[in-house]
Amino acid sequence: MSDLADTPEGNLQVSTDLPPARGSTVKRVLSILNTIVASESPLSPTDIAEMLQIPKASAHRLCATLEEQGYVEASLNGRGLQAGNQLHKLALDVLASAPLQVQRRAILKGLSEQIGETCNIAIPDGAEMIYFDRAETHWPVRVNLQVGSRVPAYATAGGKMYLSTLKSCSLDTIIDNTCLSRHTSNTLVDKQALISELQLTAQRGYALDNEEYIDGMVALAVPVNNSAGRLYATLSFHAPRMRVPFSKVSDFLPQLKAASQQLSCLLED
Numbered sequence: 001m002s003d004l005a006d007t008p009e010g011n012l013q014v015s016t017d018l019p020p021a022r023g024s025t026v027k028r029v030l031s032i033l034n035t036i037v038a039s040e041s042p043l044s045p046t047d048i049a050e051m052l053q054i055p056k057a058s059a060h061r062l063c064a065t066l067e068e069q070g071y072v073e074a075s076l077n078g079r080g081l082q083a084g085n086q087l088h089k090l091a092l093d094v095l096a097s098a099p100l101q102v103q104r105r106a107i108l109k110g111l112s113e114q115i116g117e118t119c120n121i122a123i124p125d126g127a128e129m130i131y132f133d134r135a136e137t138h139w140p141v142r143v144n145l146q147v148g149s150r151v152p153a154y155a156t157a158g159g160k161m162y163l164s165t166l167k168s169c170s171l172d173t174i175i176d177n178t179c180l181s182r183h184t185s186n187t188l189v190d191k192q193a194l195i196s197e198l199q200l201t202a203q204r205g206y207a208l209d210n211e212e213y214i215d216g217m218v219a220l221a222v223p224v225n226n227s228a229g230r231l232y233a234t235l236s237f238h239a240p241r242m243r244v245p246f247s248k249v250s251d252f253l254p255q256l257k258a259a260s261q262q263l264s265c266l267l268e269d
Helices: 025-038 046-053 056-069 085-096 098-115 157-163 166-178 191-206 244-264
Strands: 072-074 081-083 118-125 129-133 151-152 207-210 218-223 231-240
Touching: 025 046, 025 056, 025 072, 025 081, 025 207, 046 056, 046 072, 056 081, 056 207, 098 129, 098 231, 098 244, 118 157, 129 157, 151 157, 157 166, 157 207, 157 218, 157 231, 166 191, 207 231, 207 244, 218 244, 231 244
Parallel strands: none
Antiparallel strands: 072 081, 118 129, 118 231, 129 151, 207 218, 218 231
16 A cells, blocks of 8 residues: 555644655655755655655655656656646646635736736646636627637747746757647747747746737736746736737736736635
């Protein structure tokens, strides 16, 4: 039976300054997850054992169980562990839970009313972005991208925001395995041109879509970060160019940044 299945009861609170993870298996598991999420780079079980001052055998066993369950996963170079899909899903499930849903919807609706355009929360999934939530504009002319829609990361503001946060090896893997199809005349289908755009996005902290996915649609996206400063979703608005010229899109950056901070705080309360 795995350590996760045979878990003694104990205090589940884990300090963010990562003290020695002695005591129950639950404490050790939570400390391992906190350590992996907070790390700038993937960590090996041996690294984790040294940081948390727990036996190497225990660290290896617990990490193996967490990897089996999808909460952590091997990095692309195989040299360490990073947050897995289940851990990302857990964070999003918390954001989607009933107590936070009302607050999340209020933030989105308030932002949409301030800007006067449709606002979206999207989450990364490989080379695509999935629309997680949205607040519609009142205008009859609008872009119809429903919740659950999948869009290519390289051709959208939210997707480029996400890609710009990846390490170069991860980014290269995604781009090299993605067919950079042309959706409009403005779509960036040249790898070097796309990488240059992503570098600029990383420097300025926001992403733009100048009719790169849909003709006539412009967009602006900012990251929604977790407590460790890592992107777990993006917040964006999109609008027809006839209402919002591309030169005016970034005028709404302060409103998006403020709403993004509010969304990030939901998971910290």
